[in-house]
Amino acid sequence: MYTHIVFFKLNQPTNDNIEFVKKTLLSMKGNISELRHLEVGVDDIRSERSYDIALITKFDNKEDYLSYDVNEYHVEKVKKVIKPYIEISKTVDYFM
Structure with missing residues (x-):
């Protein structure tokens, strides 16, 4: 399996903003055929x-x-929708 991990730091980490970004990310489930685990x-x-x-x-x-x-x-x-909320993000990608 190939794993892609992203860490997001929000520019305004209110509970509402965190929940919105989380919900937006979770919306990928069932909408992207290549995605095996989310x-x-x-x-x-x-x-x-x-x-x-x-x-x-x-x-x-x-x-x-x-x-x-x-x-x-x-x-x-996803990307365009959450971009205004994100201060910085970091990724790690690897194959196991």
């Missing part, structure tokens, strides 16, 4: 070094991940 977690500690939200996605292979990355739903209904 998990969204909200940080519970909220320390200075914490990010607000973690996204974990899994794919059969790297090629499926690359298709997901340019998928119209992912780009138009």
Whole structure:
């Protein structure tokens, strides 16, 4: 499986904004055929070094991940929608 993890730090991490971004990320389930696993977690500690939200996605292979990355739903209904809420994001991608 190919795993793609993203950590998001919101520019205004209110409960409403965190919930909106989480719901938007979860909306990918069932809308992107290459997506095999989708998990969204909200940080519970909220320390200075914490990010607000973690996204974990899994794919059969790297090629499926690359298709997901340019998928119209992912780009138009997720990335563009949450972009105004995001201060910074970091990713890790790996094959196991």
